[in-house]
Amino acid sequence: MVMNSVYRVIISTLVLNQCIAYFNVDNHDECFCQLSGNIDECTCNIDTVDHFNNVKIYPRLKSLLLKDYFRLYKVNLKRPCPFWLDDSRCAMKDCHVKPCPPEEIPEGLKEDMQPKVVHVDPQPKRKYSKMVNEDCATHHNDLDYLNKTISEKLQKDLQMWEAHDDALDNFCDIDDDDENAEYVDLLLNPERYTGYAGPSAHRVWKSIYLENCFRPKKSFNFNPYIQSNKLNELCLEERVFYRSISGLHASINTHLSAIYLLSKNNGFVLGKDEEKWGPNLEEFLKRFSPETTNGEGPNWLRNLYFIYLVELRALAKAAPYLENEEYYTGNDSNDWDTQMAMKDLLHIIRSFPDHFDETSMFRNSEQADKLKYEFKQHFRNITRIMDCVGCDKCRLWGKLQTQGLGTALKILFSGKFDGITQFETLDSHNKKEFQLQRNEIVSLVNAFGRLSNSLYKLDDFRQMMRERM
Numbered sequence: 001m002v003m004n005s006v007y008r009v010i011i012s013t014l015v016l017n018q019c020i021a022y023f024n025v026d027n028h029d030e031c032f033c034q035l036s037g038n039i040d041e042c043t044c045n046i047d048t049v050d051h052f053n054n055v056k057i058y059p060r061l062k063s064l065l066l067k068d069y070f071r072l073y074k075v076n077l078k079r080p081c082p083f084w085l086d087d088s089r090c091a092m093k094d095c096h097v098k099p100c101p102p103e104e105i106p107e108g109l110k111e112d113m114q115p116k117v118v119h120v121d122p123q124p125k126r127k128y129s130k131m132v133n134e135d136c137a138t139h140h141n142d143l144d145y146l147n148k149t150i151s152e153k154l155q156k157d158l159q160m161w162e163a164h165d166d167a168l169d170n171f172c173d174i175d176d177d178d179e180n181a182e183y184v185d186l187l188l189n190p191e192r193y194t195g196y197a198g199p200s201a202h203r204v205w206k207s208i209y210l211e212n213c214f215r216p217k218k219s220f221n222f223n224p225y226i227q228s229n230k231l232n233e234l235c236l237e238e239r240v241f242y243r244s245i246s247g248l249h250a251s252i253n254t255h256l257s258a259i260y261l262l263s264k265n266n267g268f269v270l271g272k273d274e275e276k277w278g279p280n281l282e283e284f285l286k287r288f289s290p291e292t293t294n295g296e297g298p299n300w301l302r303n304l305y306f307i308y309l310v311e312l313r314a315l316a317k318a319a320p321y322l323e324n325e326e327y328y329t330g331n332d333s334n335d336w337d338t339q340m341a342m343k344d345l346l347h348i349i350r351s352f353p354d355h356f357d358e359t360s361m362f363r364n365s366e367q368a369d370k371l372k373y374e375f376k377q378h379f380r381n382i383t384r385i386m387d388c389v390g391c392d393k394c395r396l397w398g399k400l401q402t403q404g405l406g407t408a409l410k411i412l413f414s415g416k417f418d419g420i421t422q423f424e425t426l427d428s429h430n431k432k433e434f435q436l437q438r439n440e441i442v443s444l445v446n447a448f449g450r451l452s453n454s455l456y457k458l459d460d461f462r463q464m465m466r467e468r469m
């Protein structure tokens with residue numbers, strides 16, 4: 001695995017160089033693979049991050065995220081969109097969410113645990129969208145199918161998890177305590193192309209950029225994104241916010257292009273066995289090449305590196321806490337393995353020499369409080385917009401990744417984690433203060449895993465670009 005990664009890095013460096021050479025020769029001086037040099041707002045450069053991620057971080061995360069602790073994410077996917085009439089279900093042509101058959105639910109779960117763990121609502125009722133649902137019910141789009149199966153063994157374990165977490169007496173987030181929240185197995189529902197597109201998907205991103213990001217005073221709203229040469233009109237904190245959102249967007253688009261449904265037949269999806277998934281270079285180019293993005297694609301990819309560094313730094317900052325977390329699943333030997341794997345990962349993360357420096361933010365004290373407040377409001381709002389995503393699978397991953405980013409921002413800017421180097425030495429009151437909830441940890445590590453995966457997949461696309469030349 002490591003050898004393989006080393007090999008990939010060497011290849012990617014070669015490709016990168018060749019790519020630059022190629023484009024220079026041809027006088028196209030813009031290409032998505034031209035990325036090099038420093039990452040904005042940070043002192044480290046792209047090559048360093050590529051190497052660090054692909055060789056050291058990616059392989060470790062890949063095995064870590066298979067652990068039970070990290071694969072089960074608790075989420076409420078049934079909240080109605082608070083901002084506009086949710087007419088998006090038709091975009092997916094599928095309203096069907098398969099419930100767990102009653103006989104698969106253990107007795108103990110059927111009563112009070114039931115709403116938390118299993119989804120038994122055969123027809124998801126979204127406000128206003130009933131008619132639309134009925135209209136759509138005749139179509140099927142397997143791409144958005146969310147497999148909510150949880151093995152009987154795990155369902156039993158989940159009761160123990162809940163009991164364990166409740167006993168910790170940490171304050172509850174609204175979402176986590178939500179009685180409609182249920183566990184979803186992330187490994188059964190990989191983030192990949194779903195066909196979710198068109199006005200509904202567009203509207204989600206548009207409202208995030210136009211209504212929930214800071215914008216330069218005289219910006220025109222033809223394009224939801226901010227042109228990179230206008231970004232300097234924003235202050236550092238506002239740019240950091242914008243870059244994080246843009247980086248998240250780029251990461252999601254990279255995944256959708258990297259796991260694309262390749263075999264289709266007249267627009268009808270073939271039977272499950274015949275589905276073929278893989279990278280789609282055309283899709284990637286459409287989303288990122290300068291020709292189709294008004295020259296902005298490469299900047300969006302740079303923002304992907306940026307958000308990677310933000311979450312990397314958050315993990316490093318919370319490391320004293322995370323190293324002491326139990327990663328409780330009730331199986332001592334598994335929990336021990338998870339804890340060791342986390343310690344190993346955190347050790348590597350801490351060794352990264354050029355961490356993002358969050359201490360340069362919110363310094364001007366007069367402005368800082370107001371700005372911090374706005375930062376928080378904007379971000380909260382974005383997590384609520386995720387309830388307007390009209391495709392279950394996209395909503396699942398959208399919520400997970402925004403919660404992960406939110407946790408990272410909380411670690412970096414709440415002040416709670418400042419100056420903590422040794423968790424053991426804290427008294428019990430302070431220990432409680434620094435506590436992160438299970439779902440915050442699960443979302444942060446998985447969100448970072450998604451970014452790590454995106455950087456890794458970028459290499460595949462560089463390779464494909466080269467083969468094509």
Ligand SMILES: *[C@@H]1O[C@H](CO)[C@@H](O)[C@H](O)[C@H]1NC(C)=O
Binds near residue numbers: 149
């Ligand atoms: C859902 O996942 C379970 C467990 O892997 C599998 O047995 C089942 O066939 C899946 N359901 C569908 C419809 O793919």
Ligand SMILES: *[C@@H]1O[C@H](CO)[C@@H](O)[C@H](O)[C@H]1NC(C)=O
Binds near residue numbers: 083211378
């Ligand atoms: C929250 O987002 C909605 C939808 O984009 C927008 O209309 C509203 O102004 C936002 N509110 C805040 C406080 O940012």
Ligand SMILES: *[C@@H]1O[C@H](CO)[C@@H](O)[C@H](O)[C@H]1NC(C)=O
Binds near residue numbers: 331332334
């Ligand atoms: C814990 O998990 C391991 C690996 O999945 C398994 O072999 C072992 O039997 C489990 N132990 C208990 C006590 O369930």
